[in-house]
Amino acid sequence: MTDIRVQTGPQPSPERDVPVERPKLEHDLRAVRTLFDRLLTALCALLSLVAALPLFAVLWLLIERGATNFRLDMLWSLPPSGLDTTGGGFGNAILGTVYMVGIASVLAVPTGILAAIFLAEYGDGTRLAAVIRFAAKVLTGMPSILAGIFAYAMVVLATGHFSALAGGVALAVLMVPIVVLTAEQAIRAVPQKMKDAAVGMGATSAQVVMRVTLPTAMPSVLTGVMLAIARAAGETAPLLFTAQFSNYWLRLDRLEDTASLAVLIYQFSGSPYEHQIEMAWTAALVLVLLVLLFNIAGQVLAARSDHSRH
Amino acid sequence: MSTPSASLAQPPTAGERWMDLGLRRGAQALAVGVLVLLAAIVVEIGAVAAPAVRERGVDFLTSSTWDTNRDEFGILPHIWGTLYSSLLALLIGGTLGLAVAVFISQRFLPRRLELLLKNVVDLLAAIPSVVYGLWGIFFVIPAIRPFTAFLHEHLGFVPLFDERSPGPNMLASSLVLAIMVLPTMTAVSRDAIATVPRKLREAAFGLGATRWECILGVVLPTAATGVFGALVLAFGRALGETMALAMLLGNRNEFNVSLLAPGNTLAALIANTFPEAQDHERGVLMYAAIVLLSITLVVNMLGTAILVRSSRKAAGARP
Amino acid sequence: MTATEPTSAAAVAEDLVIDLKLDKLWYGKFFAVRDTHVPVTRGTVTAFIGPSGCGKSTALRCLNRMNDLVDGFRFDGSVHFQSRDIYHPTIDPVAVRRYIGMVFQQPNPFATTVFKNVAFGLRLNRFRGDYEERVEHALRRAALWDEVKDKLHSSGLALSGGQQQRLCIARAIATEPEVLLMDEPCSALDPIATRRIEELMTELKERYTIVVVTHNLQQAQRVADMTGFMYVDTTQGGRTGYLVEHRPTAELFADPRAEETRQYIRGEFS
Numbered sequence: 051m052t053d054i055r056v057q058t059g060p061q062p063s064p065e066r067d068v069p070v071e072r073p074k075l076e077h078d079l080r081a082v083r084t085l086f087d088r089l090l091t092a093l094c095a096l097l098s099l100v101a102a103l104p105l106f107a108v109l110w111l112l113i114e115r116g117a118t119n120f121r122l123d124m125l126w127s128l129p130p131s132g133l134d135t136t137g138g139g140f141g142n143a144i145l146g147t148v149y150m151v152g153i154a155s156v157l158a159v160p161t162g163i164l165a166a167i168f169l170a171e172y173g174d175g176t177r178l179a180a181v182i183r184f185a186a187k188v189l190t191g192m193p194s195i196l197a198g199i200f201a202y203a204m205v206v207l208a209t210g211h212f213s214a215l216a217g218g219v220a221l222a223v224l225m226v227p228i229v230v231l232t233a234e235q236a237i238r239a240v241p242q243k244m245k246d247a248a249v250g251m252g253a254t255s256a257q258v259v260m261r262v263t264l265p266t267a268m269p270s271v272l273t274g275v276m277l278a279i280a281r282a283a284g285e286t287a288p289l290l291f292t293a294q295f296s297n298y299w300l301r302l303d304r305l306e307d308t309a310s311l312a313v314l315i316y317q318f319s320g321s322p323y324e325h326q327i328e329m330a331w332t333a334a335l336v337l338v339l340l341v342l343l344f345n346i347a348g349q350v351l352a353a354r355s356d357h358s359r360h
Numbered sequence: 361m362s363t364p365s366a367s368l369a370q371p372p373t374a375g376e377r378w379m380d381l382g383l384r385r386g387a388q389a390l391a392v393g394v395l396v397l398l399a400a401i402v403v404e405i406g407a408v409a410a411p412a413v414r415e416r417g418v419d420f421l422t423s424s425t426w427d428t429n430r431d432e433f434g435i436l437p438h439i440w441g442t443l444y445s446s447l448l449a450l451l452i453g454g455t456l457g458l459a460v461a462v463f464i465s466q467r468f469l470p471r472r473l474e475l476l477l478k479n480v481v482d483l484l485a486a487i488p489s490v491v492y493g494l495w496g497i498f499f500v501i502p503a504i505r506p507f508t509a510f511l512h513e514h515l516g517f518v519p520l521f522d523e524r525s526p527g528p529n530m531l532a533s534s535l536v537l538a539i540m541v542l543p544t545m546t547a548v549s550r551d552a553i554a555t556v557p558r559k560l561r562e563a564a565f566g567l568g569a570t571r572w573e574c575i576l577g578v579v580l581p582t583a584a585t586g587v588f589g590a591l592v593l594a595f596g597r598a599l600g601e602t603m604a605l606a607m608l609l610g611n612r613n614e615f616n617v618s619l620l621a622p623g624n625t626l627a628a629l630i631a632n633t634f635p636e637a638q639d640h641e642r643g644v645l646m647y648a649a650i651v652l653l654s655i656t657l658v659v660n661m662l663g664t665a666i667l668v669r670s671s672r673k674a675a676g677a678r679p
Numbered sequence: 680m681t682a683t684e685p686t687s688a689a690a691v692a693e694d695l696v697i698d699l700k701l702d703k704l705w706y707g708k709f710f711a712v713r714d715t716h717v718p719v720t721r722g723t724v725t726a727f728i729g730p731s732g733c734g735k736s737t738a739l740r741c742l743n744r745m746n747d748l749v750d751g752f753r754f755d756g757s758v759h760f761q762s763r764d765i766y767h768p769t770i771d772p773v774a775v776r777r778y779i780g781m782v783f784q785q786p787n788p789f790a791t792t793v794f795k796n797v798a799f800g801l802r803l804n805r806f807r808g809d810y811e812e813r814v815e816h817a818l819r820r821a822a823l824w825d826e827v828k829d830k831l832h833s834s835g836l837a838l839s840g841g842q843q844q845r846l847c848i849a850r851a852i853a854t855e856p857e858v859l860l861m862d863e864p865c866s867a868l869d870p871i872a873t874r875r876i877e878e879l880m881t882e883l884k885e886r887y888t889i890v891v892v893t894h895n896l897q898q899a900q901r902v903a904d905m906t907g908f909m910y911v912d913t914t915q916g917g918r919t920g921y922l923v924e925h926r927p928t929a930e931l932f933a934d935p936r937a938e939e940t941r942q943y944i945r946g947e948f949s
C-alpha cells in the first residue's frame with residue numbers, strides 16, 4: 051500500500067492519510083478486543099453453568115437415592131434401629147420439625163412484623179432505627195450454631211431439659227432478623243398516597259398501619275415469613291444443643307428430647323447400617339421438598355403482589 | 361334516605377387512642393428487642409463460657425492438643441481450619457458468585473434466562489446444610505477421590521498435597537462450602553452491581569467500549585465496595601457454617617496445611633463434640649463458641665458496615 | 680364567639696365554617712406562604728387558583744392538618760373550623776380529619792375491594808347500620824354506582840383512573856364530613872370524567888362545604904362561588920406564595936383588581 055501511495059503522489063495530504071490508515075489500525079485492534087470480549091463472555095458463561103450445576107446434582111442424587119426407597123408408611127413410623135433391615139420411618143421427626151418450626155413462628159413472626167413496623171414507619175430515619183436495622187443484618191449472618199448455644203444457655207440450662215421449646219427458641223432467633231428485614235422492605239413498598247388517603251380520613255396512625263399499610267404489604271410480608279420458615283426447617287446445628295434427638299413420639303406434656311428431620315439425617319448419615327443411610331436419604335428428600343415448598347409458596351406470593359400492584 | 365346530611369363523623373375514642381399509643385410503644389419495644397437479642401446472645405454465651413475462659417486463659421487459643429482424658433484443650437488447629445476452609449471456599453465460591461452476578465445483570469442473557477439462573481442460585485441457599493453434608497459424603501468425596509490420589513502421588517512433595525485421606529478432607533469440604541456461600545455472594549454483589557447508574561454504563565458504551573471493557577473498567581470498579589462487602593459477608597457465612605463441615609472434614613483436631621487431609625473447624629468441633637460431651641468439656645466448648653462468636657461478629661459487622669456505606673453512597677450519587 | 684357580639688356577626692360566624700389565616704408559613708427554612716386569609720362559608724365552593732408552586736396545596740393541606748406529617752412545617756396564624764382553633768394544642772388532628780375530608784390529586788384507592796374502600800371511613804367512625812345502603816348511596820352520589828355495581832367485590836385498583844378518582848370521592852363522602860377538600864381532583868382525568876366530577880361538586884355543595892384547588896380556570900368559573908388567586912412573590916429573593924385576591928368568582932374573572940390576576944387570567948385564556 052505504501053508503495054502505491056508513494057508512486058501516486060509525493061505529498062500525501064493528511065485528509066487522505068486518515069482514511070487509508072484508519073481501517074487497517076482499527077481492524078487489528080478490533081480483532082483483539084473482540085476476541086478478548088468473546089473469551090471473557092465464554093468464561094463467564096462457563097462459570098455460571100458450573101455454579102448452576104450443584105443444584106441439579108444434589109436434586110438428582112436426592113431423587114435417585116431418596117425417592118427409590120420411599121414408602122408412604124415412613125411418614126408415620128418411628129425410626130428403625132441399627133438392627134432393623136427393613137421398615138421404620140421418620141414420622142416423629144416430621145412432627146418434631148413441624149412443631150418446633152411452629153413454636154419458632156409463633157415467637158418470631160409477630161415480633162418481627164411489629165419491629166419492622168417500627169423500622170419502616172414510626173422510627174423511620176431515626177438513629178435508633180438505623181442501629182436496630184444494623185443489628186438485624188448482623189444477626190442474619192450469625193452462625194446458626196450460636197443460636198443453638200444461646201437457647202441452650204437460656205432455656206436448656208434454665209429448665210434442666212433438652213426440649214422442643216428450646217429448639218423452637220433457637221429457631222426463632224434465626225427467624226426474627228429475616229422476618230424483620232423482609233417485612234420492613236414490604237412495608238416500605240406501600241405507596242405513600244394510600245397512607246395519605248387513610249390519614250386524610252382521620253385514621254389514627256395505628257389504624258393506618260393495621261387497616262391499610264399492613265394489609266397492603268401482607269403478601270410480601272408473607273414471602274419473607276415463608277423464607278424464614280424454610281430456613282428454620284432445614285437447620286440442624288441449633289437443634290443439636292436444644293432438642294437433640296429422640297426415637298420416640300413427641301410428647302406435649304413434658305420437656306424432653308425431640309426428634310427433627312434435620313438431626314435424623316445428620317445422625318443416620320454417619321450410621322454404619324445401610325438401612326439407616328437409606329433412611330437418611332429419604333428423609334433428606336422429604337426435608338428438601340418441604341423447604342422448596344415454602345420457598346416456592348413465597349415466590350408465588352411475591353409474584354402475586356407484584357402483579358396486583360401494577 | 362333519612363337525613364342523609366347528618367354527619368357520621370365521630371372523634372376517635374379513648375380506646376382508639378390507647379391502641380395508637382400501644383402499637384407505637386409495642387412496635388418500638390420489639391424493635392429494641394432485636395438489639396437486646398444480639399446483646400443477650402453475646403452476654404449469655406459469654407456467661408456460660410466465662411468459667412472456662414477464666415480457667416484456661418490464652419493458652420486455649422494457642423495450644424494444639426485436644427485430649428479429654430488429660431483435660432488438655434487447645435483450639436489453634438480449629439481456628440486454622442476455620443480460616444483455611446473459609447478462605448478456600450471464598451476463593452471458589454466468590455469467583456463463581458461474582459461471575460454469576462455479572463452474567464445475570466449485564467444483559468448477556470434474555471430476561472427469562474437471567475431470572476431462571478438467579479432462581480437456581482437462590483435455591484442453592486434453600487437446601488439445608490445437612491443435605492449438603494449428606495451429598496458431600498456420598499457424592500463429592502468419592503467423586504474427587506481419583507483426583508486427590510493423583511495429586512498426592514505426583515505432587516506429594518508440595519505441602520499442600522503431602523498428606524491424603526481417601527475419606528473426609530479439606531478439599532471436599534471447601535468445595536461444598538463454596539457452593540453454600542455462592543448464593544450470598546451472588547445476591548449481594550448483584551445488588552451492588554445494580555446500583556451502578558445506567559448513565560455510567562451508557563457513557564462507557566458511548567465512548568466505544570466493548571461490553572467487557574465496560575464491565576471491567578466501569579461497572580465493577582464502581583461497585584467495588586459493594587462487591588467487597590459481599591465477599592466479607594460470604595466469608596462470615598463460611599466461618600460459621602457448621603453441619604457440612606462437621607460431616608465432611610473428618611473431625612481431626614490437628615494442625616495441617618494439606619488440602620487432602622482431614623481437619624476441623626470451630627463450629628464443627630462444637631457440633632460434633634457437644635452431644636456426647638461431659639459437663640467440663642461442655643464448658644470448654646463454650647469457650648470455643650465465644651471465640652467463634654467474636655470472629656463472626658467482627659466479620660459480619662465489617663461486611664454489613666461496608667454495604668451500608670456503599671449503598672448510602674450509591675443513593676447519594678443518584679440524581 | 681361570645682353571645683355579646685351583634686346578631687349579624689353571630690349569623691356570619693354561624694355560616695363561617697372555616698377561617699384560614701396564614702401569616703407566615705415555613706417548610707423547614709423555606710418560607711413558603713405568607714398573608715393568605717380565606718374565610719369559607721357553609722355550602723359554598725371555594726377555589727384556589729394560581730401558578731405552580733404558589734402554595735395552593737399547602738394552604739389546602741393546612742385545613743385538615745395534613746401538613747403535620749411534613750417535618751419542619753410550622754406557621755404563624757390560625758385555622759378555625761366552626762369557630763375552634765384546630766391547631767390548638769388540645770385538638771386532635773385525627774379528629775379534625777374525620778370532619779374535614781380530603782380528595783387527593785392522584786387517585787389513591789386502597790388495595791382492596793371497591794366496597795371496602797367506601798366502607799373504610801364508616802368503619803373508622805364505628806358506624807353501626809346498613810353498610811350496603813351507605814356504600815351504594817355514596818357511590819351513587821359519586822356517579823360511579825352504575826359502573827361498579829357488578830364489581831363491588833373486585834379490587835379498587837382495577838378501575839380506570841377516572842373511576843378510581845370517583846371511588847375516592849365516594850370514600851370521602853360516605854361519612855358525610857362537613858367539609859371536603861379537593862386538591863386538583865381532575866388533573867389525572869379526561870374531559871368527560873372531569874365534567875362528571877364538576878357536576879358532582881355542584882351537587883355536593885348542597886350538603887358540604889367544598890374547597891378545591893385547580894389549574895383549570897374554566898373549572899373554577901364553572902363550579903366555584905368564591906375564588907382565591909395566589910401568586911409567587913420572588914422580590915425578597917425567595918419563592919413565597921401569597922393570596923392576591925379572594926372574591927366572588929364572577930367578579931374576579933370579570934374585573935380582576937390586581938395586575939397579577941389580570942395577567943394570569945389573560946395568559947390562560949389567550
Ligand SMILES: Nc1ncnc2c1ncn2[C@@H]1O[C@H](COP(=O)(O)OP(=O)(O)OP(=O)(O)O)[C@@H](O)[C@H]1O
Binds near residue numbers: 730733734749920
Ligand atoms: N413537603 C414539603 N417540603 C418542603 N417544601 C414543600 C413541601 N411541599 C411543598 N413545598 C414547597 O412549598 C411551595 C408551595 O408548594 P405547593 O405544593 O403548595 O404548591 P402548589 O401551588 O400546590 O403547586 P402545584 O400547582 O404545582 O401543585 C413550593 O415551593 C414547594 O416546593
Ligand SMILES: [Mg+2]
Binds near residue numbers: 736737862892
Ligand atoms: Mg399542588
